[in-house]
Amino acid sequence: MKLLIANGYLIDPSQNVNADKNLLIEDERVAGLLDRGEPVPQEKEVFDATGLVVAPGFIDLHVHLREPGEEYKETIASGAAAAVAGGWTSVCAMPNTDPVNDNPAVTRFIIEQGQRAGLANVFPIGAATKGSGGKELAEMGELKNAGIVAVSDDGRPVPTAGMMRRAMEYARGFDLTVVDHCQDPSLSAGGVMHEGRWSLILGLKGMPAAAEEIDAIRDCVLAKLTGARVHLAHVSTRGALEAVRRAKEQGLRVTCEVAPHHWTLTDQAVAEYDTNTKMSPPLRSPDHVGALLEGLRDGTVDAIATDHAPHHADEKALEFDQAPFGITGLETAVGLAFELVHRGVIDLERLVELCATNPARVFSLEHRGTLRGRAWGDVTILDPDLEWTFDVSHSRSKSRNTPFDKRTFKGGAVASIVAGRIVYLHPEFKQIAAAKRAELASKP
Amino acid sequence: MQTVFKRKHLLGIRELEAAEITHLLDTAETFRDVSRREIKKVPALRGRTVINLFFEPSTRTRTSFEIAAKRLSADAVNISVSTSSVSKGETLLDTARNLEAMAPDCIVVRHSMAGAPHHLARMCNAPIVNAGDGAHEHPTQALLDGLTIREYKGRIEGLNVAIIGDILHSRVARSNIYLLTKLGATVRVAGPGTLVPTEFADLVEQGLRIEKRIEEAIESADVVMILRIQRERQDAAFFPSMREYAVHFGLHPEHLECAAPDAIVMHPGPINRGIEISSEIADGSRSLILDQVTNGVAVRMAVLYLLARGNHAGLQKARVEPVKNEKKQHKGSKA
Numbered sequence: 001m002k003l004l005i006a007n008g009y010l011i012d013p014s015q016n017v018n019a020d021k022n023l024l025i026e027d028e029r030v031a032g033l034l035d036r037g038e039p040v041p042q043e044k045e046v047f048d049a050t051g052l053v054v055a056p057g058f059i060d061l062h063v064h065l066r067e068p069g070e071e072y073k074e075t076i077a078s079g080a081a082a083a084v085a086g087g088w089t090s091v092c093a094m095p096n097t098d099p100v101n102d103n104p105a106v107t108r109f110i111i112e113q114g115q116r117a118g119l120a121n122v123f124p125i126g127a128a129t130k131g132s133g134g135k136e137l138a139e140m141g142e143l144k145n146a147g148i149v150a151v152s153d154d155g156r157p158v159p160t161a162g163m164m165r166r167a168m169e170y171a172r173g174f175d176l177t178v179v180d181h182c183q184d185p186s187l188s189a190g191g192v193m194h195e196g197r198w199s200l201i202l203g204l205k206g207m208p209a210a211a212e213e214i215d216a217i218r219d220c221v222l223a224k225l226t227g228a229r230v231h232l233a234h235v236s237t238r239g240a241l242e243a244v245r246r247a248k249e250q251g252l253r254v255t256c257e258v259a260p261h262h263w264t265l266t267d268q269a270v271a272e273y274d275t276n277t278k279m280s281p282p283l284r285s286p287d288h289v290g291a292l293l294e295g296l297r298d299g300t301v302d303a304i305a306t307d308h309a310p311h312h313a314d315e316k317a318l319e320f321d322q323a324p325f326g327i328t329g330l331e332t333a334v335g336l337a338f339e340l341v342h343r344g345v346i347d348l349e350r351l352v353e354l355c356a357t358n359p360a361r362v363f364s365l366e367h368r369g370t371l372r373g374r375a376w377g378d379v380t381i382l383d384p385d386l387e388w389t390f391d392v393s394h395s396r397s398k399s400r401n402t403p404f405d406k407r408t409f410k411g412g413a414v415a416s417i418v419a420g421r422i423v424y425l426h427p428e429f430k431q432i433a434a435a436k437r438a439e440l441a442s443k444p
Numbered sequence: 445m446q447t448v449f450k451r452k453h454l455l456g457i458r459e460l461e462a463a464e465i466t467h468l469l470d471t472a473e474t475f476r477d478v479s480r481r482e483i484k485k486v487p488a489l490r491g492r493t494v495i496n497l498f499f500e501p502s503t504r505t506r507t508s509f510e511i512a513a514k515r516l517s518a519d520a521v522n523i524s525v526s527t528s529s530v531s532k533g534e535t536l537l538d539t540a541r542n543l544e545a546m547a548p549d550c551i552v553v554r555h556s557m558a559g560a561p562h563h564l565a566r567m568c569n570a571p572i573v574n575a576g577d578g579a580h581e582h583p584t585q586a587l588l589d590g591l592t593i594r595e596y597k598g599r600i601e602g603l604n605v606a607i608i609g610d611i612l613h614s615r616v617a618r619s620n621i622y623l624l625t626k627l628g629a630t631v632r633v634a635g636p637g638t639l640v641p642t643e644f645a646d647l648v649e650q651g652l653r654i655e656k657r658i659e660e661a662i663e664s665a666d667v668v669m670i671l672r673i674q675r676e677r678q679d680a681a682f683f684p685s686m687r688e689y690a691v692h693f694g695l696h697p698e699h700l701e702c703a704a705p706d707a708i709v710m711h712p713g714p715i716n717r718g719i720e721i722s723s724e725i726a727d728g729s730r731s732l733i734l735d736q737v738t739n740g741v742a743v744r745m746a747v748l749y750l751l752a753r754g755n756h757a758g759l760q761k762a763r764v765e766p767v768k769n770e771k772k773q774h775k776g777s778k779a
Contacts, residue, residue, distance in 0.1 A: 197646050201458065203558035203580030203615060272566075273559030317537055317567075319557040321578070 002026050003420045004040055005379060008049030012056055013353040014370035023054055025377035028419035032373055047422065049381055051436030052414065055352045056371050057089030057378025059359035061179075061257055062154070062233055062305035063330065065091070065122070067113060068106065069098025074310040074398045076110065077117035079330070081396035082308070084424035086331040087355075087413025089378040090121040090368060091308075095132065096155045102127035102138040104146035111147050119423045120416075121378070123149040123365065128167040128178060134159045137170055144174045149363045152179035154233055155280075159185060161218055168228035177229040177255075177363055182215035182240060183207070183281065192321055194267040194282040202270060204320060209288060212281055213239030220247040223254050231362055232256040234307045236281040238291035245300045255362045256295075257305040260329060260336035261403070263292045269403060275316045275323035276403040279309065293345050302358040304351075306333045310399030328397050332390050332404045334382070338411025341384070348384065356380070377420035383432060384411045449750050453565045453572040456581035457622040465590070465623055471746035472591050472739070478515055479741055489518035492549040492752050496522045497540070498575070499555045504713055504737065505575050505584075509552050512744035518549070518752065540564045550752035553577070558615075571751040579613045585712055586619035588743040590627065592736050593667055596708055601628030604704070606661040608695060609671030609720050610639040610682075616712045617671055618647070625650055634661035635671075635693055638682040658693055665703045670695050670711045670721045686719055695721045700730065708732050 003025040010021035010033065017033065024031040024040065034040065065079040076093070083091045093110055095101035101110065107124045114122025126148035127138040132155070140151055151171050158164040158180060171178045188211035193199050195206020216232055220243045223230040235241055235256045247254035261279065266286050269277045277283060295301040309326025316323050337355065340346045346354070360369025367375040392405040414432055416424040426432060448467035457465065478486055494513040498506050506522060513520035525539065534542075536555070543551065550571045553561045558578030565572040576582040593600055605624050611617045611633050624631050625648045633640055634655040645652050655661040662668055673689065683689050700707060709721075709730045717723050725731060 197643050200612075200641060200643050200647060201618070203578050203618065205579075273562045314535075317535065319536055319555070319563060320559045321557040 001420060002031075002041055002044035003047060003377070003417070004044045005047045005049050005054055005381075005417075008052050008054035008381070010054045010371070011349055011352045012371045013349055013357045014056065015372055017371075018349060021054070023371060023379065025379075025417075025420040028377050029367075030371050030373055030375045030377055033371065047415070047417075048433060048437075050433065051440055053348065053382040053384060055380045055382060056356040056369050056375070057416070057418065058087050058334070058355040058380045058413075059090040059092070059365065059369055060088045060306050060308070060330065060333070061092045061231070061303055061359050061362060062259070063091045063093055063308040064096065064310065064326070065093045065110075066310060067097065068109060072398070073312055076113035076122055077119070078396060078398045079308070079310070080114060080117045080119035080122060082328070082330040083120040084416040084418070085396045087334040087380045087382070087416055088120055088330060089380060089416050089418045090123060090365070091330070092123045092125050092149055092363065094152060094154045095125050095127040100127050100132050101125070101148070102130050102132070102143070104142050107143055107146035107148055119418070121418060123147075123363070125150045125152050125154075125179065127151065128153045128158060128171070129163065132156045134163055137166060140171055140174050140176055144176060148176070149365060150177040150179050150231070152181070152233070154179060154181045157181045157183045157185065157215060161222065164219065165222050165226060168222055168226040168230065172226060172228040175229075175364065177231045179231045179233050180215065180219050181233050182212045182219060182235070184211045184214045187211035187214070191282070192278060193270050194284045196267060196285050198267040198270060198285075202273070204270070207280070207282055209237040209239060209284065212237045213243065216240035216243040220244070220252065220254055223247060223252045224250065227253070229253040230255070234259045234262065234281055234305065235295075235301070236262045236284050236292070237288050241291050241295045241300055245295075248300065255302040255358075256300070257303040258292050258296060258301045259305060259307045260333045261327060263289055263296065264336050264339070265403065273320045274403065275318070275320055276327055276401050278320060278323055278325055279307070279327055280325040293340075296340060296354070297345055301354065302362055304333060304337055304354045305359070306330050310397050311401045313400055316401045326401070328395065328399055328402045330397065331395055332402065332407070335388070335390065335409030335412050336404075338384065338409060342410055377417065379417040380413055381415035381417070382411070383414045386410070386412045386414060386432065388412055452751070453561070454583055454747055454751060455561050455565060455572065455574045457583045457586050457619045457626070458581065460626070462626045465587070465626060468587055468743070468746055468750070469591050469594060471750060472587065472742040475745040475749070476739065476742040478745065479738070484515050485517055486515065487517045488749050489513070489516040489549075489752055492518040493547070494518045494520045494550045494552065494748055494752060495543055495548045496520060496552045496575070497543065497554070498522070498524045499536075499553075499560070500576070502554055502576070504740070505554060508737070508740040509575060509744050509748075512741050512748055515741070516745055516749060518748065536560060536563065537567055540568050544568050544570050550748060573747055573751060576615055578615065579618075580615050581619045582615040583619050584740070584743050584747055585616050586623040587747070588736055588740040589620055589669070589710060589712070590623050591739045591743055592710065592732050593708070595735070595739070596732060597666060600624060603629045603666040604664055605629050605631050605667040605669065606658075606665040607631060607633045607669045607671065608658050608661060609635050609693065610673055611635055611644060611671070612639045612641060613674050614671045620669060621647060621652065632661040632665070634658045636683045636689070658695070659699060659702060662699055662703050665707055668695065668700070668703060668707055668709045670709065672712060672714065673716055673720050690719050694719055695725055697722065697724050700725070710736055713737070
């Protein structure tokens, strides 16, 4: 099986490629980058990417697929369908399922369900502690043998520095990255939004930025103590980002990700008590949002991750205090990342770095996030000019909890290719491609 | 009187214009006389139904709304739902939709969670009156406080108002801060540092002064508002003891010496005697605590009158067309 992705503009930061190239995929893997006019094999399928951007497949380090246990919110198949429709060819599934992914049977089940769906690659993240209870270490070695790519107690932050130290030291021996949801529960308990002017106006209990910042600083200090690889999930505060910046300056193995809603919206979005603005960490004040944009620009932020957190409409139709935290994000993230490009915060190359190159490095996903020879044939095809409106009623996710319904975007993914197989094609791809060809043909 | 208040719901004071607040107060003033008559009833809302849906225990506010509705000749129905039973069974939304199916003209909601009335306003068709939602707002309390100040001071503009106590958890404080600053008063607040976050200074555009000691806030104040210590709302210890609170943040007669000579004292009730306010003051000549209660009925009459008169669409359309009960014809029979 050969697939030639022809006539596209190829961006691959892993090998500093930023040029018109054809990409040949053979037997699921990259066979090579070819200049225009270079000879190609006779028997092949051709994907015409005229006027489009060809990038290594995007990798989302942070999703909640809810299976096993909460299939009424999402299944691995529906989550994977949403992923590829949003341009993500790989997703890393957080372990807070029911049961928690703290044993090899659950890990294998998640991997198998991912393979059955046959859409995005599904990489499970294992629990750092048993049941994510924060008391005893999970069997990280066994989990790694079963296929996990990192460990985390996301959603239930590791409560004590002592336990976190153990987890880091133990994970280091298996070369597993420890992912932490930074939040000091003694400061954030009971909070439902960012603590500040808007929480006071709305009379809702706040979670201070300090709750995240203290844990982020703690984790950076422990990264130094243990030498472990530490990845801070969905960083939302200036202080946490500064901690990461300092840790990187010291040469520590600390990385971080940012979620699109955190740079797109502020805590003012909560003003109408819309439960689709309730997530953890919460939407922050403009000062923190400014710090995230700085971090995205200056390289402190390693990855864009969605924190895709589907919840049933009935659960989100409760009072703000009662509704669960989280929003879906797989289908809107790339559109929101393009907003950064159009606003001049980042360029397209950096976007690819944040969505593909760096995520692969953060979890050491070999032969991913790159289009070097022998890498997996995972490709995201982007149209930076595509104007589209997100309509949640057409979402592939089983859930509908998003604050971005009816938002219009410029730029998005039009095709996703996993191991040389086209797993998603924009419903109007033929028209989009035809328009691109006509546009280019009309130019002298 | 020209109608300035055209809103469908009353959810808070923050979103109101000064003219709307003044209109509500003026309307309340006209209704105040009704309660002073021998026959305390006008036919303004005859044939209308008001539902008081209380998810939190309340004596004063619920009774006040009930009496207000009845003095307007509306039919008032009181429903008290304990929050615990709700968490086991029906959601807030389902409860409200079921009540709405009985075609009320107004639903008055009290809830322990901020934003609950907004949730209903978004999803239901009937006008919603917020009778207190969590730590968010209590608009009719601020209106009755405003009415009381106007009654005894003749104005609100230019007055110095001190608000003392648990600002953090107080919906009364928030609604009053908005109302008073919109109408031109200067507001200073004081209380324990744990209950008066510094961010409160930016709550309103013109800013609030936060004082450490209550004497500083009361200095030359025309109005002193004392907030109730809400023991039931405090999930953690915000101050060491009631004794210490009473000593450092309770209002005592000597405090009033630095206030304006004709200063008035208010409290939304129910009072914790000897904690946030000494009995000498609560029962003293400057205390307007019972006048506030009297004005509460007038304010709620005004609010119900303006919202329940019936400019809204009434029952929502059924999703499935009901069988039309016109002339019954036997289709099968030959003509």
